[in-house]
Amino acid sequence: MFPYLEVLVFLPAIAGVLLFFFPSEFPARYYRRLGLSLSLAELVVAVVMLLKFKTGVAGYQMTSSYRWIPSFGISWSLGVDGISLFLVILSVVLFPIAIFGSKETRDPKSFIAWMLVLEAACVGSFLVTDLFDFFLMFELTLIPTYFLMANWGFSLGGRAAVKFFVYTFLGSAFLLVGILALVFIHEASTGQLTFSISALAHTQMSSTAGRLLFLAFSVAFLIKAPVFPFHTWSPDAYSQSPISTAIVLGGVMAKLGTYGILRFDFQLFPQASRSLGWLILTLAVVGIGYGAITAAGESHLSRLVAYSSLSHMGFIVLGLFAFTTIGLSGAVLQMFNHGIYTAALFLLLGMIYSRRNTLDTSKLAGLQSKAPVMAGIFTVVMLASIGVPGLNGFIGEFMILLGAFVSHRWWAVVGVSGVILSAIYMLWAYQKVFHRKDPEQRGFKDLSVAEVATLVPLVILIVGVGLFPSLLLNRINPSVHKVLSEATPASSYQSSLGKVGR
Structure with missing residues (x-):
């Protein structure tokens, strides 16, 4: 089977990284055309994936898994289901529109490169089925967003970028602590060290531990969404970002928060999700x-x-x-x-x-x-x-x-x-x-x-x-x-x- 999911994650990631090493003397329109072409290629692959997606199937489809860091139970695992499907489609629709509608002329090479890296991180966050991979993708969205906001934003873009970074990084710290605690609890009860979401969903833990971990995960997701009272970074970020970045912030990245609640809070901590x-x-x-x-x-x-x-x-x-x-x-x-x-x-x-x-x-x-x-x-x-x-x-x-x-x-x-x-x-x-x-x-x-x-x-x-x-x-x-x-x-x-x- 054609590796649709791998292409969706690695095409913009590799292209974005390579673009940083391109010469800078070309006109801005060349970089924009290159970025648009790559993001449109992403869209084509995603549309084919959508057409091949089997209606009526509840679980993951087009799955793949590769041993990555086996000593820590980490695999590179991908899959798509009905929950993540249209969030991937949303991402690959909005990124080419954001690039096509962008007006940035200062250092266009770096701008397009950061946009492609951000697209890879967003799409990857919706497709990975390993908790370590998710944290990696979730955290990776922070870096390009910071630079896009700080370097191409409006007059207060730098301040808004710092505020965004601090809030999101704090949420990621809670998420990392929660992930590590869950993995160690699972290892203690089963003897198996793994970051697989499907395996961690069956972790036996006390109700107190479940509630604390639920709250740790939820803080990260509520900041990302954002949900009151973790929202105070968003008005500055939306108003001081370049429009192309605001499109991604409000259109795609906010959904990482609500997706995280549904995918991880509900599946990993079902009892705590109901009690809290x-x-x-x-x-x-x-x-x-x-x-x-x-x-x-x-x-x-x-x-x-x-x-x-x-x-x-x-x-x-x-x-x-x-x-x-x-x-x-x-x-x-x-x-x-x-x-x-x-x-x-x-x-x-x-x-x-x-x-x-x-x-x-x-x-x-x-x-x-x-x-x-x-x-x-x-x-x-x-x-x-x-x-x-x-x-x-x-x-x-x-x-x-x-x-x-x-x-x-x-x-x-x-x-x-x-x-x-x-x-x-x-x-x-x-x-x-x-x-x-x-x-x-x-x-x-x-x-x-x-x-x-x-x-x-x-x-x-x-x-x-x-x-x-x-x-x-x-x-x-x-x-x-x-x-x-x-x-x-x-x-x-x-x-x-x-x-x-x-």
Whole structure:
């Protein structure tokens, strides 16, 4: 069988490293074309992988495993299931769009090289099935993101990069301690030293140890997502990063956090996930309201999207800890959907900034009449973000709320308030930027053909997934069903299914 997963991880990794040794005298467009070609090759491989993925299979497919450091029980192991499948697709869709839409002209060789290394780390994080490999990929995302933010960000990019690094590195420290403790506990009880996720999932430990390890893992994932109150790095990072990096931060890297909760917290610490789920749910629901209220008061559009993402990521966590099939499936679907419309929002903000050199709503007005194409596309993306039926943002939120209502009724009620608030702040921002009269009557150029071409794939996905969500759910549901059945006692699991049926 063709090594699809190996190619998806190593093609951008090797290309990115080699690119650092290329001569620097070529024009910027050459490096951008090379980066775009490589990321598009990734997309082609991923599409073929998607076509060969067997619907209805719950476990990993296209698996491979190679002994790497056998003395420590470490293997290089890859696999894809319905949970990771569309997160990989999300990654390989957004990276070429981010590269194509980038405007960076200073040291373009290093910029493209870091983007390719970051793509490899993100894709690898979703595909590895060994806990050591995951930590390696998870940690590797930190390095290129720091340099992209610090070297190509806005005026405060360096400070935002340091804040991002400190927060994420702290989370990684908790994760590393948790991984090592789990591995040593497993070795003590079985005599086997291994980092295999499937083996570690059967580790026997006390309830106290399980809860402590669950919290150690969760801190790392909640910072990455981010979820309240671990979010304070994100508004600065989103607003000070170059737009291409903001697309990856909000569209892809945030999903590493929620993916980690589902893949590792639920499978490695099922009892602790249930007993401490109320704590994570509380943080998520507070984040839904806090993010929405703060977004409503923001005048800087990038920071508005950052707080909006905080609210939306809280929704995803709400769906995960609903512990129902429909809630978890909705959460996985919403990870993909949130990445698509968030990337489109950041692309549009970058296009506005390139024309006005500001994203302050008080300095933007009257764009509807001057840029009708931009206004039309912005409208579609905005409506997807607030969850209008027929667009991709609706079905995931609906499934999450339905799943949460079954198991956590009052949390679901609070979640509905977040939906209402998101409509208020997004429509208010849209009205100020596009419909308010511009007293200075300044000019504003509409989108170019190239800019429209960058946005069209995202708009197609927004509409397509909104109308035909079953194309994704048919592949997601079996894996979610498997994870939920393993993480929930049979009696509770059957009870939750019964409630859905009534």
